[in-house]
Amino acid sequence: MFIDLRNVSYTYNLNMPFETEVLKSINLSINEGEFIGIIGHTGCGKTTLLQLLNGLLEPTNGKILIDGIDIHKDKNKLREVRKNIGLSFQYPENQLFEETIFKEIAFGPKNMGIKGDSLIDNVKKAMKMVDLDYSIYKERSPFNLSGGEMRRVAIASILAIDPEVIILDEPTASLDPQTRNRILRLIKDIFKRYSKTIVLVSHNMEVIAELAQRIIVMDKGRIVLDNSPKNIFRNNVTSLEQIGLAIPQITSMMHKLRKMGKPIKPDVLTLEEAKNEILKIVKKK
Amino acid sequence: MIRFINVTHAYHNEREESTISLSDINININTGDFIAVIGANGSGKSTFARHMNGLLLPSKGNVIVDGNNTNDSDKLWEIRKKVGMVFQNPDNQLVATTIEDDIAFGMENIGIEESEMKKRVEWALNLVGMHDLRNKEPHLLSGGQKQKVVIAGALAMHTSYLVLDEPTSMLDPKGRKEILETIKKLNREEHITIIYITHFMSEAAEFDKIIVLDNGKIALTGAPKSVFLHYDKLKELNLELPQITMLAKLLNDNGLDISPNILNEKEMIEELCSLI
C-alpha cells in the first residue's frame, strides 16, 4: 500500500472568523513496510496530518492518493481506507466503552463486516500482539485494569481491524518507564513479525530515534526534515535545536565534543554505539 | 518540617482485602529542601505524597507538619494552607472560568479578605510568569501553562511546601521544562520546599536529594550522585539510570578513568575532555 500526499494543505474553520491554516503544502510518500517516526512540537500539525492519512479529514487543498486513487473522490474508497489504515489516538483508553474486553476489541472489525470465527480469530491475534492472554482477559471488563493494560486493550482494538498501516499517536504518553518500554517492545515486534507499515508520532526523540528508520520533523505546519535518524543526527542537529526539539542526551553530548574539535563521530543513537565510539577514540591516544 | 514517624498505610477495598501501600516510613523533610521521590509503579509514591497534606491518613504512625498532626481534624486546614499540592492532570484541577479567579479560589475558601486576595493574585501571577494571561479561560491554555496556574493558586495560599505528584507526565517537553524551571526558581528565590514525585530518573537527577521508594518502604536516600552509584539495587527496583549516567557507568566498567555517577552532559564533557 502506497500513500501519497501531494501538496496537501488543511485549514481549520475555513471561511469563518477563526480560520487557521494548520498544514501547508505537505508532500509526503509512505511506502509499504516502512517504520516512520514523526516528531514536532504541540501545534506543528502532526495530529492533523494523521487524521488526513486515514481519511478522517479531507484536505482543503491538494490530494491524498492511496495506491494511486484519490480517496476523497469515492465514499466507498474512504470506508476501505479505514479498514487498511488503523489510527490509534493519544490516550486511546478514553474510547473504551464495552462490557468485556472481547467486545471492545471486536468493535472495530465488527464494524468492518467481519463476523463469526473470523472475528474471534482477529481478536485473538490482536490480543497476542499486545501480550494479553486471551483466556484470562476476554471476559474481563476493560475498566478493571491497570493503566498499561487499558492502553494495550485500546491499541489491540485498532490492531484487530488488521490494517496494513498502523498509525500510533503518542502510544507511550504518560506511562511509567517500565510500561513504556514494554509497549515499545511490542511495537517493534509487531513491525518485525507482521510486516506492517508503522507511523509513530511522539514528542520524545529518544523513542523515535530508537525505533524509526525514517524520521519526519514537522514545524509550524510544514515538513522540515525527512531522513534517516543517522543522517539527521549527523547533519541537522543545529536545525533541530533551532526548532527547539531536544535530541537524545547522548547524541547532544557527542555533538558538543565534536564541536570542541574532538575526532569523534557524532551520529550515535544508542548507548552501545556511544560507548564503543568513545572507547575507540580513547584507545587511540 | 514535615515528619513521617513510623508511618504505615493500608488500603482496604470493597472485599475487605487490604494492601499495604506504605510500610514503617520514617523520614524528615526540612524547610527549603528540593527533593525528588522516585519509585516504580506501585511503590507508594502517590500515597506518600498524599499523606503530606492529610488527603490520606496513616493507619499507624503520625505525620507532623510544622508541629501539627494530620490526624487532628481541627488542624487539617492549617496544614493544607502550608502544604500545597499539584496533581498530574492539568485540566482536572482548574475550577474557575478565568485564571485570575482560579488562583483566588483557594484564598476564597480560607476567608482571605478581598484586597489581600487581589494583592496575592498579582504576586502569584508574576512569580509564575502568567501575568499577561490573567483573563484567559483555562481551556485555551497549554498543559504547562495550566500547571503553572495551579502552582500559582498554591502560592497565593502562602504555601511553604509544594508537593507535585507527577506534574509533568501529561506535558510535552516544553511544558516539562517550564515546570522544572518554575519550581527551581521558587525553591531558590522564595525558599519554598519542593517535593517532586516522578518516575523519570533523568528528572530526579536535577534535584538536591532523591528518596527511592520500593513497595512502600524507603529503599535509598541521598544526593543523586550517591544514589546513582547503587546501580544494581536500582535495576532490581526497575529503575533505569539516566542515559548519560548509564554511559558513564558502562565506560567506567570498561576500565575508563571516569566517574560512574555523572549526572549531566556538562560533567560528562568535562571528564571526557581530559581523556580524549
Add this chain to the structure above:
Amino acid sequence: MKFTRNLTIGQYIHKDSFIHKLDPRIKLITALLLIIVIFLINTWNGFFVIGLYLFLSITISKINPKHVLLGIKPLLFIIIITLLLHLFTTKGEVIFTLWILEITKEGLLRGLFIATRLFLLILSTSWLTLTTSPIALTDGIERILLVFRIIKIPIPAHEIAMMMTIALRFIPTLMEETEKIIKAQIARGADFESGSIINRIKSMIPIIIPLFINAFHRADELAVAMEARCYRGGEGRTHYRELSIKATDQIFFFITLILILLVVFF
C-alpha cells in the same frame, strides 16, 4: 479540537460600557422584570416602549447589533413557527389563500403580536448574557439566592453557584473530549449516519459511555484538588470579586422600574 479553541464560554462580549459595568444583580432583576412585563403587555404601545428601551440599552452597551442578531438566530425558527401557526389557524376575515391554508387578518395581527413578544423575550435575555460575564452572572445569582436565606428558605446558593461555575468551565473541555471520542470511534468504523432511528441511537453508545466515564473521572480528581485547596462548602468563604451597588446602579434601576410601571399601568 480546534473549533473549540476560540469559542468563549457563554455569549459574553467584553466592552467598556455603562451597561457592562452595572452590578449583575441589578441586571438579573431587570431582565426578570422585563420578561414578566413582556408577558403582561397587551398593547403595541407597550411593546414599542420595551423595544425602545432594549434598543437603547444595547446601543449604550456598544455591542455590534450583528452579534445580537447572531445570538437570536438559533431561536429564529421558533419565532417563525409561532407566527405561521397563528397565521394559519386563527379564524376570521380571510385575506389570502394558499391551497387549503387560509390567512386571516386576525391571524396576521395575532401572529405578529405573539412573534414580537417572543422576539422581545429573547432580546431581553440576550441583552443580559451579552453584557454580563459568566462569573458575574453566577456571582449575581448566588447573591440573590442568598437573600432567601434571610427569609429562612434554605436554598443552597453557594453550591448552585459553584456548580454553575464548574459546568461553564468544563463545557469547552468536554466538547473537545467529545470530538476526540467521536473521531476515535469513526476510526474504528463506527457509523453515526446510516440506518434506522433505533440504530442511530444505539450508535451513540460508544460516544456517551466514554464521555460519562471521562466526566466522572474528572469530577473525582477535581474534588480531590478542591479539597487540597481547603474547599469545604460555602461556610466562611469570601469573594474575590465583591459586588457593590453604586449610585449608577440605583439610578439605572430606578429609571427602569418607572418605565416598567408606566407600561404596566397604561
